Amino acid sequence: MDKSVIKELCGILGKEHVQSAPEDVALYAYDATPFAPVARPDAVVFPGSAEEVASVLQLANRVGFPVVPRGAGSGLTGGARPILGGVVVSTQRLDRILKIDSDNLQIVVQPGVVTEDLQEKVEAAGLFYPPDPQSKEFCTIGGNLAENAGGPRAVKYGVTRNYVLALQVVLPEGTLVRLGARTLKSVVGYDLLSLLVGCEGTLGIITEATLRLLPAPESRGTLLVVFDGMEAAAGAVAATFKAGVLPSAIEFMDQASIRCVEEYEPAGLPTDAAAVLVVEVDGSPPETERLAEKVKAVMEKSGARLIRTGASEEEAEALWKSRRAVGPALARIAPIKVNEDIVVPLSRLPQAVSGIHELAKKHGVKCACFGHAGDGNIHVNLLVDTGDADALRRADLAVDSIFELVIELEGSITGEHGVGTTKQRFIGMELKPEAIETMVRIKQALDPRGVLNPGKIFPSP
Ligand SMILES: Cc1cc2nc3c(=O)[nH]c(=O)nc-3n(C[C@H](O)[C@H](O)[C@H](O)COP(=O)(O)OP(=O)(O)OC[C@H]3O[C@@H](n4cnc5c(N)ncnc54)[C@H](O)[C@@H]3O)c2cc1C
Known part of the structure; x- marks a missing residue:
């Protein structure tokens, strides 16, 4: 990248918020994808405002360089990794919770807020933000929005998209727009909000989000269910819903996962089991108890060898900590x-x-x-x-x-x-060519110069 471009970036952001030394930018060639990086960025910038993000994208369109948005880099499909060099826009400094509106059950945040920090702030106010990717200790809300992240509680509460009311976004050509409304319903115009959520940072850089909150459930119950057969465990999942129970989570671990995590983050899981289910129910205390009893009955009927109920809050947290550790535990071996x-x-x-x-x-x-x-x-x-x-x-x-x-x-x-x-090479297995072509046309309409996160989602022609 020409030195004059770095100089212009320093002019926009201040030189302390621009890195271009190879040793400083090397890290940004990676995310959590376990493959060698494709290209190093030429520079990494740390904007402090939406206007600075807009100016970077305007410069990219004028000069012609790729721009790659980045949260915590915990993505597992290479979305935040540059493949053609260019400038990585880190949201690290855009990390403020701007407002918790308890009257309207809403929170306004910048994209670099870590998901667990948001959840803890919201819980302290007696409220609940359900999306709970298992990377929540380090991933950011911006990354969650861009990937439409889910988590164990999606089964009852839905995914990130279900909690987005409004977004401030910088579009690929550098235009700052507000999408959505602060109301629970709004059908004015096309639903561009939904288009932006899950676009993997290819259609805009999210600079602010207004998210919906819920009242916190009064109580939770966690069950550990042990099976001697993997298929029996998997079959018990549909049986639970068929019995009229809507749990707040049902997580599955096969024997290889159980053995590996028990060595890394022990939670007393039986290493001889073919599979376990971790089931969570929530509601008022009597409702939680009733649901737990119903789940127990379904699991017994589905062939469970052992069912542990009545976990204390600490035991339940240890179980969830162990579940969150499965990915890192496998990466270790x-x-x-x-x-x-x-x-x-x-x-x-x-x-x-x-x-x-x-x-x-x-x-x-x-x-x-x-x-x-x-x-x-x-x-x-x-x-x-x-x-x-x-x-x-x-x-x-x-x-x-x-x-x-x-x-x-x-x-x-x-x-x-x-x-x-x-x-990329697999999307044609699921989407028809007409659907892919329509998506590519949307990308071209919003990003005619192809500067924003190029080379992602769609295979090169
Ligand atoms: C141990 C582990 C467990 C995980 N568990 C889950 C899980 O349970 N559920 C789940 O859904 N995912 C999970 N993930 C994947 C990952 O954590 C999520 O995709 C997460 O949403 C990524 O957030 P991030 O801040 O790290 O984003 P990054 O990895 O930095 O970026 C991800 C994508 O979002 C784009 N992006 C980032 N910020 C913005 C922004 N402000 N505007 C526009 N685009 C942006 C990037 O360009 C990139 O395409 C897990 C990952 C790990 C390592």
Whole structure:
């Protein structure tokens, strides 16, 4: 990148908020995707206002360089990694909670606020922000909005999109717009708000969000349910809903996940079990108790070997901490962990989990499955042994077959991690060419010079 551009960036942001030394920018070539980076950014900027973000994008359009938005870099599909160099726009300094409006159950935040910090502030006010990606200790609201992040509680409360009322966004050409309204309903014009949520930072940089809150549930109950059969555990998920219970979470862990996390973040999970479900119910104390009893009955009928109920708050938190640690625990034993997040209709879960394990075995790859089973969303982790030169190729083949199975089961190839760069080659398996073409035309209309997060989602022609 020409030095004059760096100089202009320093003019916009102040030189202390622009980094361009190779050792400073190297980190920003990575996110949580376990593959070697494609390109280093030429510069990383840390704007302090939406106007500065707008000026950076205006400069990018005038001079012609890529701009890549970035929150915490915890994305798992390469969305925040530059592939053509250019400028990374970090939201690190845009990290303020601007307002909690308890009367209207709303919160106004900047994009760099860490999700767990937001949740804690909201809980202190007796309110509840349900979206709970398992990276919440470090991921940002901007990244959650761009990926439409989900989490265990999506099963009852929905995903990030369901909590967005209004956004301030800088569009790719540098125009600052406000979308949505501070009301619970608004149907004026096209729903551009929904288009921006989940666009993986390709249609705009979110600089402020007004999010909806809920009253906090009065109580929660957590059950640990142990199964000797993986399919029985998966089958118990649909059976729970069929019995008329809407839990606030149902998480699944297979044996490989249980064993790995027990070594890393022990929570007393039985390492001889084929699978466990962690089920959470919430409501008033009598309602929570009633739901827990109903879940227990369904699980017994579904063949559970052991059901632990009545966990104290500390025990429940230890269980959730252990669940959140599954991804990092697997990464510790397999530095290359091909991580997919497939979704299937609930009734197809047993076929999906057994089919995935069979396909991994067929291709000679170790596999661990865990995730948000209540949504039919399973994180499939293919563990690549770096000492085995052919293992990555076999894992790639396994992914192809797993996605074929998922489409056959009327599922989707990604429930929450997005497409980024790692799933580009697969989107044609799920979307018809006409749908992809329509999306590409929307991208071209909003970003005619192709400056914002280029090379993401859509395969190059
Ligand atoms: C251990 C672990 C557990 C995880 N668990 C979950 C889970 O349960 N559910 C889930 O959904 N995901 C999960 N993830 C994936 C990831 O944490 C989420 O996708 C998260 O939303 C990314 O937030 P981030 O701030 O790290 O964004 P980044 O990784 O920095 O960016 C992600 C994408 O958002 C774009 N972006 C970032 N900020 C903005 C902005 N202000 N405006 C526009 N675009 C922007 C980037 O360009 C990029 O395309 C997990 C990841 C890890 C490592």
